[in-house]
Structures are given as structure tokens and as C-alpha cells.
Amino acid sequence: MADGVKPRVKAPKSASAGEVVVLKTLISHNMESGQRKDKSGNPIPRSIINRFTCEFNGTSVIDVQMEPAISTNPYFEFEAKIPEGGNLKFTWYDDDGSVYEETKSIKVG
Amino acid sequence: MDFTRRETLALGAGAVALTVLPFRVNAAAEDAIAAFTGGAAVADGGVNLTAPEIAENGNTVPISVSAEGATVIMLLAAGNPTPGVATYNFGELAGSASASTRIRLAGTQDVVAVAKMADGSFAQARSTVKVTIGGCGG
Numbered sequence: 001m002a003d004g005v006k007p008r009v010k011a012p013k014s015a016s017a018g019e020v021v022v023l024k025t026l027i028s029h030n031m032e033s034g035q036r037k038d039k040s041g042n043p044i045p046r047s048i049i050n051r052f053t054c055e056f057n058g059t060s061v062i063d064v065q066m067e068p069a070i071s072t073n074p075y076f077e078f079e080a081k082i083p084e085g086g087n088l089k090f091t092w093y094d095d096d097g098s099v100y101e102e103t104k105s106i107k108v109g
Numbered sequence: 110m111d112f113t114r115r116e117t118l119a120l121g122a123g124a125v126a127l128t129v130l131p132f133r134v135n136a137a138a139e140d141a142i143a144a145f146t147g148g149a150a151v152a153d154g155g156v157n158l159t160a161p162e163i164a165e166n167g168n169t170v171p172i173s174v175s176a177e178g179a180t181v182i183m184l185l186a187a188g189n190p191t192p193g194v195a196t197y198n199f200g201e202l203a204g205s206a207s208a209s210t211r212i213r214l215a216g217t218q219d220v221v222a223v224a225k226m227a228d229g230s231f232a233q234a235r236s237t238v239k240v241t242i243g244g245c246g247g
């Protein structure tokens with residue numbers, strides 16, 4: 001599942017210092033749970049994103065450990081405190097070892 | 110009231126699932142909670158779990174959870190083949206201990222959120238979600 005994975009992040013472009021902003025993230029991924037069977041009855045092996053992290057200038061905002069019960073195209077909405085201008089870095093870790101990244105910069109002023 | 114063959118079968122399957130499932134799956138969920146809390150007492154209240162009362166499609170059920178002062182929140186679906194859903198670790202710059210996501214539910218069941226507070230205590234909230242079509246594809 002390394003192809004066709006596209007992260008999308010909605011974050012404000014600017015904030016005032018210390019403001020709490022809402023972040024919305026979505027990444028296209030099958031999130032094969034390992035519970036389903038194919039037409040001939042063989043189980044389809046699990047293939048999910050198992051971890052999602054968000055950091056602001058290297059400081060952790062949220063770190064989510066994900067299980068197969070997370071829906072296809074995992075969506076997360078959470079809040080971050082923005083103390084100064086900088087970059088938000090979003091990282092998704094796939095079962096197959098792939099890492100998907102997205103960065104958004106936020107200006108303070 | 111007349112039942113078609115299909116409805117009768119569905120009712121029968123539902124009745125069997127109701128009698129068998131709670132006993133079997135709650136044990137797994139309780140184990141997961143115990144592993145998370147290390148056996149500490151879990152208080153009720155202090156955690157807000159927002160889940161729909163009825164979910165038509167078990168593949169994407171919107172869930173949001175918040176707990177003021179929590180550092181870690183674990184989300185469990187007591188009736189899924191594996192009860193774990195997600196564990197949120199809130200970092201230094203988390204604006205609030207709250208998060209929303211979409212989860213899969215295999216059938217009608219309780220969703221449980223267990224929060225670990227900054228002082229080391231635990232709190233939980235439960236919400237029953239009725240699922241019309243299960244989301245595990247089995």
C-alpha cells in the first residue's frame with residue numbers, strides 16, 4: 001500500500017502566539033484490517049497505518065497508536081497550541097515500513 | 110406481523126450474537142483496560158465520549174473523545190474481534206486533550222474511552238452504539 005497514499009492536512013496559515021488551533025488530517029489508505037476474506041475464502045493480510053504523530057518545531061502535539069478498528073482513509077481532528085511561528089510536521093507510519101510525511105507552516109503575527 | 114425468511118434468519122442470528130457476544134468480548138476489553146491501567150481503579154466521569162446512538166454503517170462511525178487534564182486516552186470497541194481502537198498520547202503542545210476520528214464497529218456494542226490523568230488516576234466513559242451494518246467484512 002505504498003502507492004496512492006495521499007496525506008491531506010487542514011491547518012490555519014497564521015495564528016496569534018499561544019493560540020489553540022484545530023487541525024484536521026486525512027490520509028488515503030485502505031487500512032486492510034486482516035479480518036476480511038477474499039473470494040476464495042483466504043484471509044486478506046492486515047495492512048494498516050499503525051501510528052500517527054504530529055509535532056510542532058520538534059515538540060510533540062499528539063501521538064496516536066492505531067489499531068485495525070480505524071476506518072479506511074484515517075481521519076483525525078485535534079487541537080494544537082501554537083507558541084511561535086514554525087512548522088507542523090505530520091507523520092504516518094505504515095505496517096510495511098513506509099512513512100508518509102506532510103508539513104505545514106504557521107505564521108505568528 | 111409476518112416475517113419473511115430473510116428477517117427470521119436475521120433475527121435468529123441477532124439473538125445468538127446477543128447471547129454469545131457480550132460474555133466473550135467483554136473479557137478481552139476488560140483485559141485491555143487492566144493492561145492499560147495496571148490494575149488501578151477506574152473512576153466514572155471526567156471523560157466525554159461522543160458517539161452516535163445509531164450508526165447505519167459500521168465501517169465509519171464518527172467518535173470524538175475529550176478528557177480535561179488527560180495525558181493518554183485509550184479508545185476501545187468492546188465488541189470488535191480485537192477490542193483496541195486507538196491510543197492517543199497528548200504531547201506538550203496539545204491544545205486540549207481531545208480528538209475525533211472515524212472507527213470500525215463489527216456490530217452493536219459499547220465503545221469505551223479510558224483516560225489517564227496527569228496525576229496518574231484513571232477515568233472512563235462508555236457509550237452504546239447500535240450498528241445496522243457491521244464494519245468487519247467477515
